Amino acid sequence: MSISDVPGARTSRGEIEEKLLGTSPADGVADPVRRERLLVPRQRNSLGFAERTPAWQRTYVLKVVAVDALAAAFAAFVGFFARFNTSPANLETTSGRAVVACAVLLPVLWVVAMGALRTYEPRFLGVGSEEFHRVLTAALAFVALVGTTSWAFDLEIARGYVVVAFPIATLLTLIGRYALRQQLHAQRTRGEAGQTVVAVGHRAAVAGMARQLHRASYHGMRIVGACVPGGRGSAAEDAELDELGIPIIGSFDEVRHAVTSVDADVVLVTASPELDGPGLRRLGWELEATRADLLVAPALTEVIGPRVAIRPVCGLPLLHVERPELTGVRRLAKTTVDRVAAGTALVVLSPLLLVLALVIKFDSRGPVFFKQQRVGKDGKTFPMFKFRSMVTDAEKLLIDLRDATDGNGVLFKMKVDPRITRVGRVLRRYSIDELPQLINVLRGEMSLVGPRPPLQKEVDEYGYDMRRRLLVKPGLTGLWQINGRSDLDWDESVRLDVRYVENWSFTFDFMILWKTAGAVLRGRGAY
Structure with a gap:
């Protein structure tokens, strides 16, 4: 089955090649200017958005920013009443005005601190513990920065206010983000706010990955096509993927075209001997001009979290796997x-x-x-x-x-x-x-x-x-x-x-x- 045969494909195979390589079916000659544009990586703004980021993703990030700002604002005023037993408007001393200024700026500075630790990047939002880990790190760094600045410039910021406001801001930020995450998971369970995926690998590996993603629907990843060795095979070879409703839309050499044909958000590569280090690197280069992210599933499964770390050795990103903590x-x-x-x-x-x-x-x-x-x-x-x-x-x-x-x-x-x-x-x-x-x-x-x-x-x-x-x-x-x-x-x-x-x-x-x-x-x- 060729790419042009895929149901719902936006363009034909020839049109895809013309668009991506700068060729036309008539002359088959690539335009060097257009080909150069292909190799220009996508740009991201300060919130981590890439070009053509899905609308739901932008909306979700803005909701997270709003929740963080509201959490900090509420914590600022709670800190006032807890420390001074009055509202900010009644603090007329110099030190009082300094605290008021800090309270007014707290929501803005809080959001900036969260952004500096990249807690608004879409890849960290919605699943896993990394988002919450970064929030805690950003909060601790912010408190340390406030303390250091206060000492360096001899500012009189009430310690009681800091002790009350910052823990509340951190707690409310975590609770607010957790609530938004549950809302996002509910949307994804209904088939909304998800990402379309082109899976690359052998048929059995792609089928296994599809089943896992189906079980964990809250991740919001849905395989819409697969690139397997040799492309479409016999009915017997492709029976498992056909049963799962996953069309084969290309071979390992046609991943870039397949991504464009279905307008995929993610390319997910399963462990395959054909896709070694150089092959993955070239695939990453080819995808730089698309909006698709590249994810690689290692052959090592069921080992997650703190046990796995990347150790660079001679330019190779080696996975260092710690022993499980079964004794001690x-x-x-x-x-x-x-x-x-x-x-x-x-x-x-x-x-x-x-x-x-x-x-x-x-x-x-x-x-x-x-x-x-x-x-x-x-x-x-x-x-x-x-x-x-x-x-x-x-x-x-x-x-x-x-x-x-x-x-x-x-x-x-x-x-x-x-x-x-x-x-x-x-x-x-x-x-x-x-x-x-x-x-x-x-x-x-x-x-x-x-x-x-x-x-x-x-x-x-x-x-x-x-x-x-x-x-x-x-x-x-x-x-x-x-x-x-x-x-x-x-x-x-x-x-x-x-x-x-x-x-x-x-x-x-x-x-x-x-x-x-x-x-x-x-x-x-x-x-």
Whole structure:
């Protein structure tokens, strides 16, 4: 299938070549002036906008700027009342007027500081932790600059005002950006505010990337075409991509033309032996005159965040991969935090747990707790506790329900399971039935965050990669909890657990705990 055959293509193959290379089908001679223009990189303005930046992207950045300015303005006036117990208009002393001037300038200077640390660049907005990391860095740098300037020029800026205003500005900025991010994710889930992608690589790699992007729709990246070795092949070769609705619009030598034909925002290159360093460099040069960004997916997968850093060696951008933090002082600290938090939670929640126990007892016959053997760290089994949410003979009834499973190939799941009690349905929807697992955390058998605690029959089917889940304690919550819960298939749940093991950190745990609250309240995938 040639580029000109692509549905919705804006121009034919010949027109594309004429536009990009300065040739015409008649003479086939390139205009050297137009070809020179092709090699001129796109320019960006102070907010990081490239030419022809999508309207939604510009709007989103302006919203972020407005949120930052409002956060700083609100913090400035709160600082006044907290420090001086009056409004700015009532401060008539010289030092008071200096503070007023700082308060008026704070929103402007705050936005400038955020811009200086490149927190408004679209590539940092909407996903990942880099945006928030840069906001915190900019805030700390701004406070340090204010302190240094005050000392150098002998300015009398009230320290109490600084102590109140700047933490509030930082907190409100983070909250405001998080709220905007959630709004953006909702838009992307509806198919709006996204980026069109041309994927470059072998067919299997492109198909795998397409599935991952579909699962993580909040990233807003949609593959609209693929460039594969040799271009369009036989029906059997292209069956997987055809099933995913991804047209093959060129070969590795036609990426630039393909990008123009579909007006793509991003070129995503998967790991391919044909696209080595020089090949990628030339591809980057060819894309400089287009509006498409170049992203390269390394062959190393499921390793993210602090473990990966780029180390330049002889002009080569080498990926330095740190060892995962599976032992040592940080693991001991995690265990300590887990037990202290679990013990505190059990004490605080004890009245609620007592009420739930009584409700379960009165709702149906049987014990309050359900105890089941699960596999923990290093393959050791332990009794995991849950509030009983099913009838007492649930295991016997399971035999008759095997054919009605909605599960993921290994585990039995039913969206409407007749074995679940009335109270149990509510407990499961909001994961309340899992609260007794705090006892397991207190006993050191589980962690607050970790892989899903597996059954022995699951572990019996583990391959080498899957067994890495057993290097850490299973968790009360984890990546599976915030990414679909029971709606996940078997392979995806295992992949998420391995990702957690490979990338554990306190920051990662905090992020998962934060997102768990929202996932539980929404109740999606819980049955």
